[in-house]
Amino acid sequence: MIDSWPTSARLWDRAKSSLPGGVSTGMRASMRPHPLFFRGGRGPVLTDVDGNDYLDYVLGWGPVVLGHGHPGLTEAVTRRLPDGATFGAGHELEYLAAEAVLDALPGMERVLWSNTGSEADQIALRLARAATGRNRFVKMTGHYHGWSDAFLLGYRPDADGRLDRAGTRGQNPAALSDVSLAPWGDLDAVGTILRDPAQDVAALFVEPVLCNSGVIAPPDGYLAGLRSLCDETGTLLVFDEVITGFRVARGGAAELYGVQPDLIVLAKALAGGYPVAAVAGRAAVLDQSLHGVVHAGTYNGNPIVLAAVKATVEALSEPGIYPAFETNGRRLADGMRAALERYDVTAAVNQVGPVVQVLPGLDRCDTFTQFLAGDQQWYDVLTVEMLRRGLFTLPGGRWYLSTAHSQADVDTTVDAFADSVSATVGTNGLPRGTLQDVG
Template identity: 30%
Template sequence: METRECLITYLAGGVNSPVRSFKHLDREPLIVERGSGAYITDIEGQSYIDYCGAWGSLIHGHAHQTIIEQATDFLKKGSSFGITTAIEGELARFINYLMPSMEQMRFVCSGTEATMTAARLARGFTGRSYIVKFMGHYHGHADFFLIEAGSGVMNLNQTASSAGIPSSIIQHTLCIPFNDEKALIELFKMYKDQIAAVILEPVAGNMGVVPSSKNFMKLLRKITEEEKTLLIFDEVITGFRISKGSAQSYYGIKPDLTTLGKIIGGGFPVGCLGGRKEIMRHMAPEGKVYQAGTLAGNPVAMAAGLSSLKLLDAKNFYEELQEKAEFLLKPIEEAIRGKKACLNRVGSMFTIFFGPTVVNNSYDLKLIDNERFKHFYHAMLLEGLYFSPAQNEASFISQAHSFDDLLKTREVLLNYVYKYL
């Protein structure tokens, strides 16, 4: 049976995660065979410079030799035990060194598990029910996070954004506009003493790259402290992506809890939640908030993650990444000025939006030109460039991208801008 036919026959929708299907792009999905450094190669032998990097997980590029060696060493000793291994403590200690707010943590197998557990912990710790999230932010696919929001605080008529979720499940999730100080203040007045936690992507990646404004972030920390509501930074994307100390050091804000994933697994399935000891002590077995996992803290994934973090702890790692981001993106920013497009970037994560000239929140996304994105995306694939395959996603530069790769990419992007925008 031919590969494509096999996938379509035996996998639901032919994929294991919907965006991979390229359904919204009206073309057959890529089927990748291997990756090396900044490049991926598909089963037809076509190579692409990869700016998706397993959705931001691969900050060192594909098949990095040191990470592979570390993971292989551990794999040889046994792939999984369901018993504690020393490497779990080592990775936790290293995360604490890079991100001191993570006084204690718990490893899980995905970002979804991390955010789901953080919300449960926040509810268990505060004894309150409501969780606040922001429109356009994604925190994995736990039922109560899949919300289609109303247009503001006065219209909290929310529905689930997926079939299979009873309305009773989402009744304690409140979803308000991002970067909207007034909405935040109003919401806290309406739900006084009832909000367990506010969760956010400090730099949103799942509506395309949209940073929190610094004032919004300050207000958020102030209100949550005053109201004894936990502030959860979902740093599954931003963790060790935008700086060595992640978004919390970028903004100078200490969250109560943080969720991590992607980079801390070095390409393996890992998630993590952590924060203040006083809160983490409420997790079972010490406390009453239950969580467990057969493969949680898997030693091969821990070893790959530790190796990935040690590599990014190198001198000038983020300065070099920043230099690469500016080399690639500054000329594009200049070229699209005055056109119906904009480019948002923080560190090495970026999105080019077609349609709006500014994107600060989910309302600005209403101007997105999906047909233009589709055209752009097809043109990029033909040029051998693989960006994250949706307009509301972030693309990423890795340490493995060479200046030659970036120069080629820059020329293709500039040509597109001059020809079509």
């Protein structure tokens, strides 16, 4: 049992003198009990600066799909390093990595390299506008397409419970005039917007699995319905597969659900933890970059990250990878459900492949509205109890599995999860099953 993290606390205090909040991205500041510092990892295990080992379900907030220090990935990147970091010119890995990506995504004809999911979503929107001659776009409430001014709307309610306002201070409110919000799962609402000529919609952006807000699978026929509506109205359908791409299936959610979009945005699982993103799509759309659409980026397609892309995609092409992901994901989710039931805790557990979501306080979670009603205060306390027992997990309840996690790791995790639930609901004299802040 881990009681405290003194070295991490000391380093965090030092970091706060040079980094805002002592973190490199604001979301890490929400880690409980405070941000931890790590010195390295192997496979599914991370070791912090205090010498504690954890089974890692954060996985760099998703990208470390092969586990830490994967030999093939490490060797591919190491082999490239002596030849330089970037050239500002062409090299063979640009097309070799692109060919590997396209081989996994039937119907996609081109790949455009970028650096982050936020950047890739922005260029996808620009290409869609150029290809259609229209300006506006549609996104779903609860869906996340990066932190740019254009897209950060409808992801989380503001202090007044409103979803139709800027998602951050400092955001240009004028940028929000180009987007229409639709509720996830409601085809009629989307159809009303797309069929309105005054809406002038170039593209519909959607997470095909709502991973950012509950790991909610699409309702039956929903994605196919979106495809039909886009075909009817000449709107481009964009799957934001930053999370699902190369994770829920080799061909991502497009393969899993059998619906082909016009563009697919990829990032997290694409390079095993190295910083890269991409837009894959039809040639007629991506080739707009040859006809007046500006797409720039000094680091786009650099050989280091594309060596990582090629190695990661090849590793994920090995037989048995995705059946094992499904088996382990289901094993983890079922074990969590059993533990929660054992201690009379009301919580939903959603799972799609190797992505799992725990949703305390809910009997089920099929909608974004239900997701917002979850008891996050209770889960924050649970997160610390799991950390004490050697599980490194994300705030908010989402879990990622890597290819390095074994069934034995999952079983160990389920036992530690059950112990953590028991400790959490049994403190401060509260009756078991009471979901409130027990910290």
